[in-house]
Amino acid sequence: MLPPKTANALRNMVSAETRDTxxxxxxxxxxxxxxxxxxxxxxxxxxxxxxxxxxxxxxxxxxxxxxxxxxxxxxxxxxxxxxxxxxxxxxxxxxxxxxxxxxxxxxxxxxxxxxxxxxxxxxxxxxxxxxxxxxxxxxxxxxxxxxxxxxxxxxxxxxxxxxxxxxxxxxxxxxxxxxxxxxxxxxxxxxxRSLIRKVQKIFSREFHTAIQIMTESIEAFQGIRTIKSFTMEDDQRTRIYERIDRLEKASNRMIRAQSxxxxxxxxxxxxxxxxxxxxxxxxxxxxxxxxxxxxxxxxxxxxxxxxxxxxxxxxxxxxxxxxxxxxxxxxxDRPPVEVDAPGTPALRVEGGKIEFDDVFFGYRADEPVLRGLSFIAEPGRTTALVGPSGGGKSTVMSLLERFYEIESGTIAIDGQKITEVTRRSLRQAIGFVSQDVFLFSGSVRDNIAAGRPSATEEEIVAAAKAAHAHDFITGFKDGYNSRVGEHGAELSGGQRQRIAIARAFLKDAPILLLDEATAALDSESEAEVQKALYELQRNRTTLVIAHRLQTVINADRICVVEKGRVVESGRHDELITKRGRYFTFHQLQFAGQQERLSA
The missing domain is CATH 1.20.1560.10 (ABC transporter type 1, transmembrane domain)
Structure with a gap:
């Protein structure tokens, strides 16, 4: 039996937080x-x-x-x-x-x-x-x-x-x-007893320093092209070295306290x-x-x-x-956010009509991005969103897939509010290709099959052919088994884009989102990717974001998005005739192209 003072000391050593954990x-x-x-x-x-x-x-x-x-x-x-x-x-x-x-x-x-x-x-x-x-x-x-x-x-x-x-x-x-x-x-x-609080404080600092080292190291490795391009090696080395030295000192203090x-x-x-x-x-x-x-x-x-x-x-x-x-x-203990209520119906896509009605949204409080945005994307047609950067075009696509929840207004597909259907069925109905293509660190086949994991080899090859990717894939030593590297680092930009398009082909979703899918490509690669995109858009409701107006001239409807609203819409020729905001963008862009050609 321990003396009362010792027993009390033992109880005091164990904090309420420790006991609860x-x-x-x-x-x-x-x-x-x-x-x-x-x-x-x-x-x-x-x-x-x-x-x-x-x-x-x-x-x-x-x-x-x-x-x-x-x-x-x-x-x-x-x-x-x-x-x-x-x-x-x-x-x-x-x-x-x-x-x-x-x-x-x-x-x-x-x-x-x-x-x-x-x-x-x-x-x-x-x-x-x-x-x-x-x-x-x-x-x-x-x-x-x-x-x-x-x-x-x-x-x-x-x-x-x-x-x-x-x-x-x-x-x-x-x-x-x-x-x-x-x-x-x-x-x-x-x-x-006196050592416990000391160890807790030291370990807390040590843990957070370890997170900082990992954070900066990951960013350094992922941003190695930028680091080398701007000759930032010494700065990165100095900053991370300081973190490592700080962790070493904390670890030494921890060892002294524990010992x-x-x-x-x-x-x-x-x-x-x-x-x-x-x-x-x-x-x-x-x-x-x-x-x-x-x-x-x-x-x-x-x-x-x-x-x-x-x-x-x-x-x-x-x-x-x-x-x-x-x-x-x-x-x-974090509550799950993306959980559908029991009995929530699945989305039924008949034509693929998309409606944004008076939608308000902001990523941060009191900083609205969309301010009453409204437009309709007709089923089976291509609708383009154009306008200055920061106007909310990419936000429209994120909201359509319910990556974020709108503050007010409604978004509907074929008359069904997307907030009243399951997220899974909503996202299964949407194919997405962006300029920032994400590829998993597996094989070419794995990345195409991500569009539909149950697809057969014949279906994967057919999707690659439709995306004009089959020829360069078979040119690799290991063909469809070739590794793409981390984030697709072993492929060119055009190759990554066409694999992403093949993935979208394989998914075969009735709604297609294209976010600057050719913006980062050279003219030759863009021509190949554009061919694949034209095939992909056929008979699908397509929403396109583009800064280069040349890529959306043939769209069925063009919406000019500025400061979170659609300020005008129509076909290319109609908007040119109106001589409004679209006409201004068109003149500025094509005037710049003419100047470059003259030079």
């Missing part, structure tokens, strides 16, 4: 894997029992063999030591494997839950959060849950049971000597052993006690030293994992 871990992952933890705990109990048995047996070994010089005891006691050691070894193997399997399952389960929760967030969440922070939560949080549970289970099952069993041996052999040994634990517990409990335990352990030796030695020489009792207590005391030291610093070790576990729960 640990309790939640046991009520979720711990409860789900209770069978595995029970089996592991059983193995650790056997280990503690055999360890205590070996310590107790040392007294008998000394007395029967070395004091009484009993020959037959040699074989019996040696066999008992071997048997206990074998049982301990097998138990150690069993608990290690069982605990590892349970821990790996917890990591896998939590990573799946984190992934599910991340995929249920909207695009706005990912624009606010850096990839590095998300990945730290994804990996560190899942592993922290396992580490906290494993640390507590091993502390209770292996260390605490070992200390209890070895203490029992000391009490049986000599209660007074046991009392001397037990002085160490309460003093050690109180001694490490301060070691000398305390070493000193207290040495004092306890010295006192036991003094008392036991006097008792053997002058008090009629047997050497076996002395050696048994010393063995138990020495064997209990390491588990007692681990128990004393348990809260310090937990601190480094609890922050990661809390980050995991912070993410898992």
């Amino acid at each position: 640990v309790s939640r871990l046991f009520m979720t992952d711990g409860r789900r894997h209770w069978k595995g933890y029970t089996l592991s705990f059983l193995f650790m109990g056997i280990m503690a029992g055999t360890t205590s048995g070996l310590a107790y047996l040392m007294g008998t070994v000394i007395n029967r063999i070395f004091v009484e010089q009993n020959s037959s005891a040699i074989w019996i006691l040696s066999g008992a030591v071997v048997l206990l050691s074998l049982v301990k070894g097998f138990s150690a193997y069993g608990q290690a494997v069982t605990l590892a399997r349970v821990g790996n399952r917890i990591v896998a389960d939590n990573q799946k839950k984190v992934l599910d929760r991340l995929l249920s967030q909207d695009v706005a969440f990912f624009t606010r959060s850096h990839t590095a922070e998300i990945m730290m939560r994804f990996n560190t949080g899942a592993q922290a849950a396992r580490n906290v549970l494993n640390l507590i289970i091993t502390s209770l099952g292996r260390d605490l049971l070992s200390v209890i069993g070895l203490t029992a041996v000391m009490i049986i052999q000599d209660p007074f000597m046991a009392g001397i040994g037990l002085v160490v634990m309460p003093i050690a517990v109180v001694g490490v 301060q409990s070691g000398p305390l335990m070493e000193a207290l352990g040495g004092v306890a052993i010295g006192l036991v030796v003094m008392y036991a030695g006097w008792g053997v020489l002058h008090g009629g006690r047997t050497p076996g009792e002395f050696f048994s207590v010393i063995t138990a005391l020495l064997l209990s030293y390491e588990p007692a030291k681990r128990l004393a610093r348990l809260n310090i070790d937990l601190t480094t994992h609890l922050l990661g576990a809390r980050m995991l729960f912070d993410l898992l």
